[in-house]
Amino acid sequence: xxxxxxxxxxxxxxxxxxGDESALGEVxxxxxxxxxxxxxxxxxxxxxxxxxxxxxxxxxWERPLAYDPERGTLRAWLATIAHRRAVDHVRAExxxxxxALGPRLFEREPARLEDTVLAADEAERVRQAVTSLPDxxxxxxxxxxxxxxxxxxxxxxxxxxxxxxxxxIRLALRRLADALAEEEV
Amino acid sequence: xxxVERLYLDAMMEDxxxxxxxxxxxxxxxxxxxxxxxxxxxxxxxxxxGRVAAMDAxxxxxxDDDWSRVIVEGWTLQELVAHLAAKDGLLAAxxxxxxxGPPMGATDSLGRTGDVQAYERARSxxxxxxxxxxxxxxxCRHLADLPPTTPATLDGMEVPVRDQILARCLETWIHTAxxxxxxxxxxxxxxxxxxxxxxxxxxxxxxxxxLLSGLDGSGRTLRLTLTGDxxxxxxxxxxxxxxxxxxxxxxxxxxxxxxxxLLGGRGDPAEFPAELxxxxxxxxxxxxxxxxxxxx
Numbered sequence: 001x002x003x004x005x006x007x008x009x010x011x012x013x014x015x016x017x018x019g020d021e022s023a024l025g026e027v028x029x030x031x032x033x034x035x036x037x038x039x040x041x042x043x044x045x046x047x048x049x050x051x052x053x054x055x056x057x058x059x060x061w062e063r064p065l066a067y068d069p070e071r072g073t074l075r076a077w078l079a080t081i082a083h084r085r086a087v088d089h090v091r092a093e094x095x096x097x098x099x100a101l102g103p104r105l106f107e108r109e110p111a112r113l114e115d116t117v118l119a120a121d122e123a124e125r126v127r128q129a130v131t132s133l134p135d136x137x138x139x140x141x142x143x144x145x146x147x148x149x150x151x152x153x154x155x156x157x158x159x160x161x162x163x164x165x166x167x168x169i170r171l172a173l174r175r176l177a178d179a180l181a182e183e184e185v
Numbered sequence: 186x187x188x189v190e191r192l193y194l195d196a197m198m199e200d201x202x203x204x205x206x207x208x209x210x211x212x213x214x215x216x217x218x219x220x221x222x223x224x225x226x227x228x229x230x231x232x233x234x235g236r237v238a239a240m241d242a243x244x245x246x247x248x249d250d251d252w253s254r255v256i257v258e259g260w261t262l263q264e265l266v267a268h269l270a271a272k273d274g275l276l277a278a279x280x281x282x283x284x285x286g287p288p289m290g291a292t293d294s295l296g297r298t299g300d301v302q303a304y305e306r307a308r309s310x311x312x313x314x315x316x317x318x319x320x321x322x323x324x325c326r327h328l329a330d331l332p333p334t335t336p337a338t339l340d341g342m343e344v345p346v347r348d349q350i351l352a353r354c355l356e357t358w359i360h361t362a363x364x365x366x367x368x369x370x371x372x373x374x375x376x377x378x379x380x381x382x383x384x385x386x387x388x389x390x391x392x393x394x395x396l397l398s399g400l401d402g403s404g405r406t407l408r409l410t411l412t413g414d415x416x417x418x419x420x421x422x423x424x425x426x427x428x429x430x431x432x433x434x435x436x437x438x439x440x441x442x443x444x445x446x447l448l449g450g451r452g453d454p455a456e457f458p459a460e461l462x463x464x465x466x467x468x469x470x471x472x473x474x475x476x477x478x479x480x481x
Contacts, residue, residue, distance in 0.1 A: 010373065011376070012373065013373055014373045014374060014376050015376055017238070017239045017242055017372075017373050018223060018235035018236070018237075018238050018239050018375060018376060018379070019220075019221070019222045019223030019234070019237075019238025019241070019242070020222070020223060020235070020376075021213060021216065021217070021222040022213070023214065024216055025209065025212075025213060028208075028209055028212055029209070032208070032209075052207060052217065054208055054211065054212055057212055057216075058212070058215055058219055059214060060243070061216040061219060061220055062216075062242075062245060063221045063242070063245055063246055064242050064243055065243055065246055065365070065370050065371075065372070066246065068371050069373070070371060121255040136251060143324060
């Protein structure tokens with residue numbers, strides 16, 4: 001179920017729609033550490049992460065009606081854009097690196113987390129569900145998601161075969177889904 | 186929101202990023218280049234400047250097809266924007282602000298609308314958007330130095346410029362909502378500080394809407410309670426020449442935004458969600474006649 005944004009988000013949104021620059025500054029002050037941190041963690045490049053951070057807030061300013069407070073928090077909306085852009089960057093970099101190395105088998109199967117994780121209403125519950133996973137599962141799911149990594153790359157980083165990485169991610173997601181579904185009841 | 190995004194966010198919270206504060210001035214400069222903020226103007230004209238900025242935000246998202254889609258009055262989005270520019274231009278002319286667009290011929294709303302629409306039809310939607318915004322911003326800049334009580338005339342109605350600009354605010358707001366509805370975009374309400382004076386104008390118009398509908402409310406008083414951000418309570422004398430409010434004869438309670446839209450001709454008075462008390466037939470008369478001043 002979508003979560004309605006808190007009153008503060010809705011107020012800031014009204015102000016930004018009404019062309020109030022100082023509201024953009026306030027949104028930036030409040031959320032840029034999160035957005036920058038997120039972009040940095042995915043790209044591992046400060047300059048790129050700064051560019052992405054700028055762009056995310058500019059998108060919000062230029063097209064504020066693309067955000068709908070009835071459908072979620074501003075924090076999550078901005079993070080979605082930042083994450084998408086950061087992953088796009090990582091993937092573009094990788095394609096460039098791969099083509100520089102010459103032809104080789106390069107398969108990509110992006111993890112479809114969204115297919116498996118059930119909707120949860122509160123961030124805190126998801127956070128707790130993630131932290132309560134056993135280390136092996138938790139690392140796998142974080143790598144897949146944070147870096148936009150393939151199953152194979154997750155395997156390489158964890159020192160396990162690709163198939164094992166794949167099943168760990170799937171198991172982690174199933175557990176998360178179960179844990180969240182249980183709380184929903 | 187996608188649960189995956191939330192999953193990601195929450196893991197992030199365990200390891201927050203380094204704040205990139207130094208980017209703030211750059212961000213604001215970049216923002217100004219991407220989308221103009223509300224024009225600086227007199228405080229009493231800020232509700233209008235805010236609605237202009239909101240309309241511009243909506244237009245920023247319009248695709249090619251959107252511009253030729255009919256919104257209201259049989260007008261396309263481009264023609265609707267030209268209509269707003271036409272009426273803004275008439276108010277500008279009345280207070281000595283620059284008038285943009287075609288040379289002033291007709292000086293009534295519909296005539297000037299026709300002239301500006303004919304002129305803009307030969308231009309691209311993006312040019313029409315720029316022309317409208319330039320006219321609105323020029324008006325705002327001019328109002329910055331004008332006393333709010335300066336008389337201004339639009340369609341033969343002479344009232345203080347403060348009320349004229351609030352009427353422009355309401356019309357811009359309502360047409361933005363019209364366009365948003367067609368585009369299936371949810372338009373957030375203005376901030377409370379902008380709704381409040383707009384609702385106040387609507388309350389003060391009630392004696393006129395009654396009179397224009399052939400009903401004389403002289404000597405009667407309405408207690409009007411408007412709920413929601415920007416709402417409040419008004420004692421409205423219902424005769425245009427009444428010196429002040431008397432003891433309330435009827436009481437209407439309604440949502441503040443819905444009430445402004447009713448005055449703007451949106452919504453059926455018969456179906457209008459409101460709580461009525463006291464003289465119910467008087468309260469119903471007020472609601473039934475409320476849209477009397479709304480036009481294109």
